[in-house]
Amino acid sequence: xIKTEKLCKSYNHHLRHEVRAIYDINLEISKNSLVVLTGxxxxxxxxxxxxxxxxxxxxxxxxxxxxxxxxxxxxxALSRLRREKIGFxxxxxxxxxxxxxxxxxxxxxxxxxxxxxxRFERARLLLEKVRLGDRLDHSPEELSGGQQQRVAIxxxxxxxxxxxxADEPTSNIDDETSMQILEFLKELKSRGTTIxxxxxxxxxxxxxxxxFKMKNGRIE
Amino acid sequence: xxxxxxxxxxxxxxxxxxxxxxxxxxxxxxAILSPFITAIAISEGVRAxxxxxxxxxxxLYLTFDEFGRNTAVPLKYLDEIKKIFxxxxxxxxxxxxxxxxNKLAVIVGINHEDIPKSISCISGKIFENxxxxxxxxxxxxxxxxxxxxxxxxRGQQRKTFTIAGFFSADAHIWGSSMILMSLKDAGxxxxxxxxxxxxxxxxxxxxxxxxxTDLYDILQNEPYRLxxxxxxxxxxxxxxxxxxxxxxxxxxxxxxxxxxxILVTSGFGLSERRKEIGIMKATGWHTLDVLELISFEQLLIxxxxxxIAIVLSILWVKYLNGAFIAQFFIAEIPMLPKFTLPSRFLPxxxxxxxxxxxxxxxxxxVYSSWRASTESPVVSMK
Numbered sequence: 001x002i003k004t005e006k007l008c009k010s011y012n013h014h015l016r017h018e019v020r021a022i023y024d025i026n027l028e029i030s031k032n033s034l035v036v037l038t039g040x041x042x043x044x045x046x047x048x049x050x051x052x053x054x055x056x057x058x059x060x061x062x063x064x065x066x067x068x069x070x071x072x073x074x075x076x077a078l079s080r081l082r083r084e085k086i087g088f089x090x091x092x093x094x095x096x097x098x099x100x101x102x103x104x105x106x107x108x109x110x111x112x113x114x115x116x117x118x119r120f121e122r123a124r125l126l127l128e129k130v131r132l133g134d135r136l137d138h139s140p141e142e143l144s145g146g147q148q149q150r151v152a153i154x155x156x157x158x159x160x161x162x163x164x165x166a167d168e169p170t171s172n173i174d175d176e177t178s179m180q181i182l183e184f185l186k187e188l189k190s191r192g193t194t195i196x197x198x199x200x201x202x203x204x205x206x207x208x209x210x211x212f213k214m215k216n217g218r219i220e
Numbered sequence: 221x222x223x224x225x226x227x228x229x230x231x232x233x234x235x236x237x238x239x240x241x242x243x244x245x246x247x248x249x250x251a252i253l254s255p256f257i258t259a260i261a262i263s264e265g266v267r268a269x270x271x272x273x274x275x276x277x278x279x280l281y282l283t284f285d286e287f288g289r290n291t292a293v294p295l296k297y298l299d300e301i302k303k304i305f306x307x308x309x310x311x312x313x314x315x316x317x318x319x320x321x322n323k324l325a326v327i328v329g330i331n332h333e334d335i336p337k338s339i340s341c342i343s344g345k346i347f348e349n350x351x352x353x354x355x356x357x358x359x360x361x362x363x364x365x366x367x368x369x370x371x372x373x374r375g376q377q378r379k380t381f382t383i384a385g386f387f388s389a390d391a392h393i394w395g396s397s398m399i400l401m402s403l404k405d406a407g408x409x410x411x412x413x414x415x416x417x418x419x420x421x422x423x424x425x426x427x428x429x430x431x432x433t434d435l436y437d438i439l440q441n442e443p444y445r446l447x448x449x450x451x452x453x454x455x456x457x458x459x460x461x462x463x464x465x466x467x468x469x470x471x472x473x474x475x476x477x478x479x480x481x482i483l484v485t486s487g488f489g490l491s492e493r494r495k496e497i498g499i500m501k502a503t504g505w506h507t508l509d510v511l512e513l514i515s516f517e518q519l520l521i522x523x524x525x526x527x528i529a530i531v532l533s534i535l536w537v538k539y540l541n542g543a544f545i546a547q548f549f550i551a552e553i554p555m556l557p558k559f560t561l562p563s564r565f566l567p568x569x570x571x572x573x574x575x576x577x578x579x580x581x582x583x584x585x586v587y588s589s590w591r592a593s594t595e596s597p598v599v600s601m602k
Contacts (some may be wrong), residue, residue, distance in 0.1 A: 055502055055598040075594060076506055083504025094499050094601055098237050108503035110230055113223035159504065 001194060002029040002052060002163075007061035009047050021047040022217040025061070029210070031162075034189045035196045036204050039214035045198040046167055048214070052196060053086055053165040054078045083108065087156030089166035093148045095140040095155075101127060102136045105154045126154035130184065146177030153184065164188060166197045170204075182207070227509065231516035242521060249525030249577045250532060255545060256471055257533040260569040262542045263467070265562030270456050274449060276336065278311065278420030279428060281452065282435065285445040292415035297438060301419065304434045306427030309334075312416035314406035318399075319374040325359055326398045327373075329406020329416075343367075344385025351405055352384040358396035358557075360386050376409055396557070467548055490588055497592040498600025510593040511586065518581040526574035530565070537563040 007025035012018045022044035029035050029052075037045045050056040052063060054070060062071050070081065082088075095104045105126055106119035114122075127133055130150035132143075140148050149169060156164060164185070170178035182203055185195055197204055205211055213220045235242045282301070283290040295312060302310050314329035335346060344367045347353055355365060360383075365371070369383045387398065407413040423431055432446055497510055536542065542561045592600045 050596075050598045056596045076508075079501065079504055079506045082502065088502050090601075094495075094502070096496055096499060107500070108505070110226045111223055111505050111509040113221075113226060115222060115226075116229075155503065 001031040001066065002196075003027070003064040004048075004052070005062045005064070007048070007051060007063065008059050009044075009051060009056070010059045013059050020217055022051075022214075025219055027212060027219060029194065029196065031194055032189065032192050033194055033209040034185070034207060035194075035210045035212065036208035037196065037198045037212050037214060038200065038205065039220075043214040044217040045214050049165055049167055049196065049198050053088060053163075054082055055088070083112070083159060085161055086163045086165060087159065087161035089149070089152050089156050089164065089169045091168040091171055093140070093145075093152045093172075095148055095151055097140050100137045100139055101132060101143065101151045101154075104140070104151055105158055108155065108158055122158060123154070126157055127151070130154050131180075144173075146173040146180075149173050149177065149181065153181065157188075162192075162194060164193055164195045166195065166199075168198055168200070170199065170201050178203070223509075224512070227513045228516050231513055231520055234513075234517055235520055242524075245521050245581060246525040246528065249522065249580070250529045252580075253526060253529035253573045253577060254532045254536065257530055257565075257569060257573050258536045258542060259467055259471070259545050259548065261533060261537055261563040261565045262546055262561060264564035264566055264569075267456070268564050269562045271453065274452050274456060277449065277452075279423040279449055280421040280431065281447045282419040282421060283417070283445050283447075285443045290418070290445060292412065292417055293419055293444070294415050296414070298419070300438050301421065301435065304431055304438075306424045306431050307421055308424060309422040311420040311422075312403060313418055313420060314403060314410065314412075314415075315417045316406070316410055318376070318409070320359060320363070320371065320399070321374060323359060323362055324397065325356075325373075327406055327409065328398055328400050329403040329409075330400070331403045335400075344383070347384045347401060350402065351379070351381050352401070353381045353405075354385045354387060354398075354400040355383055356387045356396045356398040359399070373409060379405075379409055381405070493589070494592040494600050495602075497589060498595075498597045498602075501593055501597040502601065505593075507590070507593040511590060514585055514589045515582065518578060518585055522574055522577035522581055526570070526577045529573060529577075530570050534565060537561060 004025050004027050008020070008023040010018050010020040010023070025048060037049060039045050047056070051058050054073075058071060062069050064070070065081070065085075070078065073081065088094075096107065099107065102120060102123040105123035106114075109119045109122065124133065124136060127136060127150075130153055132147060132150055132154070135143060135147060135151075140151070143151065149172070153169075156166075166185070169181055169185075173181075178201065182201075185197070186207055189195055197208075199205075282293055284293050285291065293312070298310060298312055301307060311330065311334040314327070316327045318325055318327050332346065332348065344354070359365065363371075365383055365386075367383050367385065370380050371383075372378075372380050381399070381401065387396070387400075401409075403416065404413070407415075421431070428448060435444070435446060500510055501507075536545075541557045542563065543556045546557050546561055547555060
């Protein structure tokens with residue numbers, strides 16, 4: 001489903017102080033698997049995840065998704081891919097502060113032309129699923145870290161994505177919520193979703209189908 | 221279509237949520253546009269009134285010409301010109317200026333029977349007897365004059381005038397500081413009883429060229445100047461275009477100084493916006509969706525700002541009488557004119573105002589938004 005070939009990403013490319021975040025990454029991720037990327041800080045986990053998730057472009061190498069080389073995709077094509085296939089869960093949640101929970105969840109549906117009522121209904125169902133049915137109109141600042149992360153998960157699922165990309169989804173939240181998120185991701189996997197997670201949490205490693213350990217920008 | 225409606229509604233919502241930014245940008249637009257719209261409206265009003273006066277006026281204007289300037293025409297030619305075939309009426313006028321105490325007044329001398337019917341905005345009556353005058357509102361208010369009051373012009377103390385009536389506030393703007401009197405009185409006032417500043421010649425349609433030939437026969441040994449209605453209209457147009465041009469040039473400088481203010485305010489909260497755009501892109505928004513949303517926001521804010529600016533301009537003209545700006549287009553009037561100022565709010569300047577506001581706000585926001593939305597989402601979200 002996802003395959004990378006000699007994937008490299010460096011900053012200040014061709015300059016004297018070039019920093020190589022990842023290099024020569026070759027990996028394959030099959031459909032409906034739960035993949036965990038681990039490794040020490042600065043090992044290039046998030047960089048790799050961002051490139052696989054089309055949020056960033058590699059300096060060299062290729063990423064294939066559904067057999068297509070997405071590194072050659074245009075900006076519009078990448079946006080379409082994210083819109084239709086990928087849901088993101090970020091470490092810092094990345095919710096829009098002035099919007100309520102349900103508005104944050106339904107935000108990706110706006111450019112799809114889905115009307116207000118349907119957007120609200122879809123957001124409500126998802127927020128109920130992540131046990132935030134009573135926090136529909138709360139803004140992110142009125143929610144705890146765990147609640148914010150659950151709103152972010154609901155947002156990631158609003159387009160029914162085939163791939164969930166999560167960057168340290170439990171690093172800023174308490175243990176109990178972390179367990180809930182883990183259970184939730186397991187449930188998603190059981191319904192056919194491919195999940196790629198960057199995490200230091202050993203509980204995720206226990207349920208992972210594949211674990212990629214990274215060190216100094218390479219997979220060990 | 222429903223996508224565009226969604227984006228439009230979201231843009232409206234964004235403006236309402238960012239009240240401070242919306243208000244500040246609107247105020248900038250209003251501060252820039254309102255004086256401009258007011259000035260254009262006054263200029264158009266004065267121009268329209270001038271053109272109407274020329275339209276209603278004579279077909280030919282005869283003056284003498286000395287040193288390349290218009291000079292007075294001797295009245296001895298009046299009867300001869302009246303007899304020219306095709307001439308329906310000849311009106312000799314004296315138009316000059318004089319001080320009533322410390323205030324400059326326009327003196328117009330014309331025979332009672334030649335007064336145009338359009339001059340009907342008078343309280344009291346038109347002069348009938350010698351030394352009777354009609355006085356403009358500006359002068360009447362300034363000196364608190366009443367009908368029956370007597371006055372003399374500065375430097376001409378031996379001649380005393382009696383006020384027979386006043387031009388009302390709705391009269392032509394040039395009636396505001398005018399003193400209308402008989403041709404004879406005006407001649408005596410200026411010590412030139414045998415000349416007029418010009419002859420207004422009314423003609424039958426299509427006879428102007430023949431009349432010009434006959435005038436040449438009569439005045440061939442005199443340095444005279446004959447101008448038709450079309451030429452007078454051209455002078456007016458040129459004069460107004462020059463004034464409007466100077467005003468626009470001056471305003472452009474002020475406008476240019478105002479642009480940075482708009483740019484700063486419309487880019488207000490840019491880092492927050494940049495991050496938001498990154499999130500939008502990460503969740504599947506296209507760059508064009510982002511730009512459409514931003515454009516709707518700027519469209520709405522420009523419409524709001526320009527509409528308020530137009531309404532304020534109308535109030536400025538209606539209730540403040542174009543204070544501070546009217547002086548630029550009408551010479552020798554006070555900062556707060558005491559007569560009704562002519563104005564015309566034409567659709568084109570109003571549309572252009574909105575267009576300027578739109579361009580200005582777009583310049584302040586679209587480039588930065590485009591940059592943010594074409595970057596990798598991971599960079600924008602930082």
